[in-house]
Amino acid sequence: MPVLSIKGNKTKILAVLEGLLLPVIIIVAWLIFSTLNILPKNFFPSPKEVINGFYEVLSDGTFIDNLGISVIRVLKGFLLGSTTGFVIGITLGMSRFLEKLITPVFNAIRQVPLPAWAPLLVLVSLGEMSRVLFIAIGACYPVVLNTFEGVKNVRSDYIEVGKVFRFSRVQRFFKIILPSSFPATLTGLRLSLSISWMLVVAAEIFMTSGGGIGEMMWSCREDSRMDLVVVCIIGIALIGFIMNFIMQKMEMFFSFWRVTLKQSR
């Protein structure tokens, strides 16, 4: 037994080492090239410059401030978009008439690539609101689609159980439709948050002068501060990773009862 577990550990460690191979090679190459001054400096800042840059924006507070602005902005857009999307998804799923009425319009609007909304929102010029709306548009779609599917896929068997117990419409909604479609909604929410995080950067580049990490990157680019651009990219990636991680855990936590469905397949 213990032999087995040691072997298991060994292969695990080996896998981690293999995974680290490429990143290490890249970093070493980066170090060598930058110390030998082979690469043009303003295209490839040295690791030292990046670390110095990081220290610089960390100590003057701009990094944290801008990240904070973006996170708040993303949460606003996400909340607005996903609640709207949830309501739309539930409504379309529950009423066949509204489904027929709204779905064609919704599908038509959905065809527009998200960035194309930015100029329109700028024209309407709502300031911060236009950035939040821009994020909300993208955040809304996955929640609508997944919630709608979730509601549509509620098993009619379960609805019949509700009929046998003479559930009212409200009871049917809260006791059957909502819990049964909730995992699908959560999947939608996870996708929605990751799209929101992608769009906040876009929003801050397309609609500047509201601060945020995207705008910070943009101005660093204009100053040709490559080191700071790299710092921002790493910051954005980290926050995105953390958000996705939290949403994934939440999704797993709330849909634990789906295990059987997965296993029995």
Add this chain to the structure above:
Amino acid sequence: MNNNKVAQVKTIAIGLIVPMLLVVGLEIICKLEILPAQIVVAPHKVLITFFELISTGELLDHLRISMFRVLTGFVLGATLGFLLGTVMALSARSERVIAPLLSAVSQVPLFGWIPLLMLWFGIGETFKVVFISFGAFFPMLINTFEGIHGVPKSYLEVARAFEFSTIKLLHKVLLPSALPSLFTGIKLALGMSWMLVVGAELIAAGEGVGYLIVWGRQLFQMDIVFVGIAVVGFIGYLMFLTLTSLEVSLVRWHRPTSKK
């Protein structure tokens, strides 16, 4: 049969209610000048502008340029994604070596690459094509990998029983079986590319449909902005439809994946 047709016509009719109300409502609002012309524009004006832009050839020029960018970026990114996905699916070691780095890189939201890519490649065509290829790369990689990785063991056993060579295995078993997943990847990749070309043209371009929209905004001409948005949406939809019908004819044994 007849009942079915009646129901279908009814469904379509109901679907047209909202668009018609929207058109009529907008016309009335514009006629009565309830809202400033900067915010709303009468639908018939948008149509007129659309035909003007068509007859001057402007619209088609912009479209041609955007299409060229999308296709180059898409082909570049999707091919790379396909190759890497195949390699990773076939060799567990290569997966262990490459996957962690890729998943770290994929954490960066696509638009986050813009400043870096602009510093590296300037604001010309190279920047746009590379940026678009980023968007095509990841969906293609993931779906290729999952498609080939998910080939049922029983098929592989059949192949082993017939002593297929690697090439034959790839050609006869893995690719056909992974085809539905590959199509999902292609659809997502192309959709993403289309979104990114618009994004790239909004920031740095002198032509292309994305630029057309920005230009309309700078002139405060809402009708041009709307024409741009509608055309961009329509072309994206056309690309999706084309791929779906291609999928249906190629992958007869599988139900086509819907757009997510």
Add this chain to the structure above:
Amino acid sequence: MKNTGTLSVKNVSKKFCVHDNEIHVLDNINLAVKAGEFISIIGLSGCGKTTLLRLIVGLESDYEGDILLDGRKLNGPSLDRGIVFQDHRLFPWLTVEKNVGLGIVGKSETEKKEIISSHIELVGLKGFEKSYPYQLSGGMSQRAAIARSLVNQPEILLLDEPLGALDALTRMYMHQELERIWKKENITMIMVTHDVEEALYLSDKIVVMSARPGKLQKIIPVPLARPRDRASVEFAEMKEKVLEEFMLHTEHNFTYTI
């Protein structure tokens, strides 16, 4: 004996429309069930047993004829009729106790708790109150479903092949359990089954249905004393009698070619 829980099915016919084709599923069914009786319905697959139960519970409304409960005409589902579906249909997102308490109405929280725990005990699931359906075996799920259908103290309980998915030994155990619950709750039970022994062990009457369209072929009373002994001669004779009903239907027209 109680006098609520009598059911009478009078001249009931049911058709389904599939692609403009009418399928005659039930044809002129007549059945009278006394209060507190245990009735089994057996018949070939597809002969309309489930459909008949769905009519009685009120899930199907479009039929000809009358179904009367204690002399009153049915109008949709009602809490005085419970049903255990063939595929237990527990809600996977609720614990056993929440599932069992699903249908309780008009009770205070403490009363509710009491009803739930007494019913969980009745079906022998004590200790599994907080388990989720995916943590239960097939038989345990079925028992939870039975508890869920009993909480409103229905006058009639309908069971659609409740033990279909179980192995032979668990089945026999469940037969005893069902008989115990039936006696304790003193209610009318109508059970659909494919298992002649099961029907014989539990029922006062066995209703044999024939297929296409579904008709009542015969009603066979089971006058054996309870608890019944599967090994007894009488039991075997009764079994023969029921099986004969099916033999008669598959006409003896074999041709021997040598």
